[in-house]
Amino acid sequence: MTPAAPSRWPRTLGARLLLILAAGMLLAHGLSFALLFYERAMATRSMMLSDMEDDVPLSVALLERLSPGERSQWLPRLERRTYRYLLRPAKPGTALASDRARQVTARIDDALAHRYALRPRAVSAAPERYEVELTLSDGQPLTIEVTPSLLPIARWLPWVLAAQIALLLGCVWLAVRLATRPLERLAAAADRLDVAGQGEAIPEQGPLEVEKAARALNALQSRVAAHVSERMQILAAISHDLQTPITRLRLRIESLEETAAQERLLDDVTQLGQLVREGIDYARSANVTMGEPLQLDLPAFLDSVVGDYEDMGKPVERLPGDHVTLQTHPRVLRRIVQNLIDNALAYAGNAQVGLTVDAEGRASIIVLDRGPGIPEASMATVLQPFHRLEPSRGRASGGTGLGLAIAEQLSRSLGGRLRLSNRAGVGLRAEVELNVGVKLSAEEKDGAGKRA
Amino acid sequence: MQTTPHTDHILVVDDDADIRQLAGDYLRRNGLRVTQAADGREMRAALETSDVDLIVLDVMMPGEDGLSLCRNLRAGKHRAVPVVMLTARDDETDRIVGLEMGADDYVVKPFSSRELLARINAVIRRARMLPPNLQVSEAARLIRFGQWRLDTAARHLLDDAGTAYPLSGGEFRLLRVFIDHPQRVLSRDQLLNLTRGRDAELFDRSIDLLVSRLRQRLGDDAREQTFIKTVRSEGYVFSQPVVLLGEDA
Numbered sequence: 276m277t278p279a280a281p282s283r284w285p286r287t288l289g290a291r292l293l294l295i296l297a298a299g300m301l302l303a304h305g306l307s308f309a310l311l312f313y314e315r316a317m318a319t320r321s322m323m324l325s326d327m328e329d330d331v332p333l334s335v336a337l338l339e340r341l342s343p344g345e346r347s348q349w350l351p352r353l354e355r356r357t358y359r360y361l362l363r364p365a366k367p368g369t370a371l372a373s374d375r376a377r378q379v380t381a382r383i384d385d386a387l388a389h390r391y392a393l394r395p396r397a398v399s400a401a402p403e404r405y406e407v408e409l410t411l412s413d414g415q416p417l418t419i420e421v422t423p424s425l426l427p428i429a430r431w432l433p434w435v436l437a438a439q440i441a442l443l444l445g446c447v448w449l450a451v452r453l454a455t456r457p458l459e460r461l462a463a464a465a466d467r468l469d470v471a472g473q474g475e476a477i478p479e480q481g482p483l484e485v486e487k488a489a490r491a492l493n494a495l496q497s498r499v500a501a502h503v504s505e506r507m508q509i510l511a512a513i514s515h516d517l518q519t520p521i522t523r524l525r526l527r528i529e530s531l532e533e534t535a536a537q538e539r540l541l542d543d544v545t546q547l548g549q550l551v552r553e554g555i556d557y558a559r560s561a562n563v564t565m566g567e568p569l570q571l572d573l574p575a576f577l578d579s580v581v582g583d584y585e586d587m588g589k590p591v592e593r594l595p596g597d598h599v600t601l602q603t604h605p606r607v608l609r610r611i612v613q614n615l616i617d618n619a620l621a622y623a624g625n626a627q628v629g630l631t632v633d634a635e636g637r638a639s640i641i642v643l644d645r646g647p648g649i650p651e652a653s654m655a656t657v658l659q660p661f662h663r664l665e666p667s668r669g670r671a672s673g674g675t676g677l678g679l680a681i682a683e684q685l686s687r688s689l690g691g692r693l694r695l696s697n698r699a700g701v702g703l704r705a706e707v708e709l710n711v712g713v714k715l716s717a718e719e720k721d722g723a724g725k726r727a
Numbered sequence: 728m729q730t731t732p733h734t735d736h737i738l739v740v741d742d743d744a745d746i747r748q749l750a751g752d753y754l755r756r757n758g759l760r761v762t763q764a765a766d767g768r769e770m771r772a773a774l775e776t777s778d779v780d781l782i783v784l785d786v787m788m789p790g791e792d793g794l795s796l797c798r799n800l801r802a803g804k805h806r807a808v809p810v811v812m813l814t815a816r817d818d819e820t821d822r823i824v825g826l827e828m829g830a831d832d833y834v835v836k837p838f839s840s841r842e843l844l845a846r847i848n849a850v851i852r853r854a855r856m857l858p859p860n861l862q863v864s865e866a867a868r869l870i871r872f873g874q875w876r877l878d879t880a881a882r883h884l885l886d887d888a889g890t891a892y893p894l895s896g897g898e899f900r901l902l903r904v905f906i907d908h909p910q911r912v913l914s915r916d917q918l919l920n921l922t923r924g925r926d927a928e929l930f931d932r933s934i935d936l937l938v939s940r941l942r943q944r945l946g947d948d949a950r951e952q953t954f955i956k957t958v959r960s961e962g963y964v965f966s967q968p969v970v971l972l973g974e975d976a
Contacts (some may be wrong), residue, residue: 529749530749571891572891575944580895582894605891
């Protein structure tokens with residue numbers, strides 16, 4: 276249980292509860308059985324002693340009366356469950372070992388009113404057996420062989436015990452399940468929770484504690500979502516309001532005389548415009564207006580995207596691949612693929628676009644390039660907004676560092692996932708995994724950057 | 728355009744006085760006649776007093792915005808005047824809404840004056856080449872031919888099951904030209920001129936290549952030409968009847 280030995284202690288709450296409850300119940304049960312046996316032993320002994328006190332003097336007196344010849348015939352009739360009489364001296368043995376044996380001997384001595392000299396010897400330790408020798412008045416030795424034993428327990432008792440333990444374990448398992456299942460459901464629901472505030476909330480049900488936790492998580496999520504959406508709206512509003520002054524700036528610069536300085540100013544204002552545009556795009560990608568989903572033929576879709584690049588004379592190639600149609604939002608998907616292609620064109624100068632469908636029917640759109648790829652250490656950070664691998668290069672190609680972040684956000688809003696990896700040889704592989712058959716909500720999600 | 732005897736008259740509608748003035752100045756320097764309007768009221772007044780060849784319309788204006796102005800324009804007597812929208816963001820939703828409201832093209836802010844001029848010229852050229860009553864593709868969102876339906880706003884083909892087959896910009900423009908001229912033989916030059924769209928300076932693929940790509944999209948092949956038939960030494964003809972379906976169906 277201590278952190279020092281964590282490996283011995285099971286990791287799941289269920290196993291821990293099961294272990295504690297089962298161990299506790301088994302221990303308690305064992306204890307009560309032990310007590311029962313102890314009590315039973317005490318009762319048996321006191322019964323035996325009181326029987327002996329009455330029985331032994333009677334038997335000895337009877338044997339005294341009988342002729343030596345008759346005595347051996349009577350012996351079986353005097354035999355009891357725990358002791359019998361033998362017409363021989365006691366075995367050599369040792370001195371009595373247990374208090375109980377000495378106690379029994381003393382009781383026999385008392386019962387015989389101290390008229391005989393008793394010579395008790397312990398002859399066996401397990402099973403415990405001792406012999407008490409005395410000499411009858413005619414000189415014949417008489418030995419009382421005592422074999423203390425409990426009354427035998429009933430045959431059905433072990434079965435009862437087993438049944439009880441099984442019942443206990445069953446109840447414990449049920450209780451543990453009852454306690455942990457809502458927790459598991461809560462964890463699973465929390466996993467599906469989207470911080471951006473889309474998707475479903477955690478169902479607030481189950482045991483009171485779990486319900487409280489679910490409510491707390493939902494409240495947390497809505498606070499985070501409000502925060503995210505507020506930030507996005509601010510970004511969208513700023514970007515949006517910048518567009519009119521930038522347009523003015525651009526038109527004004529264009530009306531100037533054509534000089535090197537004017538050209539540089541134009542480059543600056545172009546970059547500014549692009550940054551603002553992508554700022555809006557990024558702000559809206561978290562809360563994109565989807566419209567109705569549509570059954571889309573993916574190969575035709577990719578052909579059309581690649582066709583647009585081909586028409587512009589860009590080196591974008593369509594790879595042969597699988598065929599699949601799925602429910603999705605073509606406009607959003609187009610944006611994702613365009614961003615990935617633009618990124619490939621900016622960093623590698625070329626792009627290949629393909630489509631694969633795995634054994635489980637998941638479709639993935641793949642955009643490959645033969646560029647420098649991304650250092651493994653930067654893999655995660657390139658998906659963050661405003662991140663650029665080489666600022667100078669990105670600037671030259673006009674990127675703002677938002678393209679991949681937007682593609683990632685939009686992929687998630689389609690219920691898919693964007694994954695980047697370096698290709699074995701050279702270049703980057705961007706894969707958008709789409710969940711075929713996923714139910715997309717058709718409702719309009721209006722948020723940041725609403726039309727003014 | 729300086730060579731044409733008729734000087735095109737452009738009406739620039741934008742609530743921002745500087746943008747109006749700067750864009751207007753540039754267009755004037757390039758041989759166009761420009762009238763400026765700050766809002767819908769001034770726009771309507773300008774339309775009443777003179778013949779306008781094209782309206783440049785800002786989407787985002789206080790009061791009546793560009794989209795509703797455009798819609799009203801299309802419902803009124805000036806419905807034939809082409810419109811180029813100035814939108815604030817490069818978003819397909821805006822583009823589609825704009826095109827649905829009856830705009831002919833759009834320019835995204837911040838735009839360059841050269842870009843604006845190129846769009847204006849392309850739209851005017853297209854309007855000249857196609858008499859308004861022939862611009863079938865402008866009249867309906869959904870157009871049926873053969874087993875296909877074309878969604879002119881979303882720019883994709885729909886099959887009978889409702890599966891969408893998106894078209895590239897070039898394919899869409901070419902198909903629209905064919906749909907606007909069903910059963911008419913179009914020469915390669917005509918097709919090139921009509922198809923050249925917003926990216927005119929970048930578009931230099933041969934029409935033959937584009938036709939073969941569009942045939943592939945439509946499920947035609949060179950031997951069995953159901954939709955686009957080759958007319959030897961003349962050009963191509965779209966041989967399927969075209970049915971306008973309107974908003975739904």
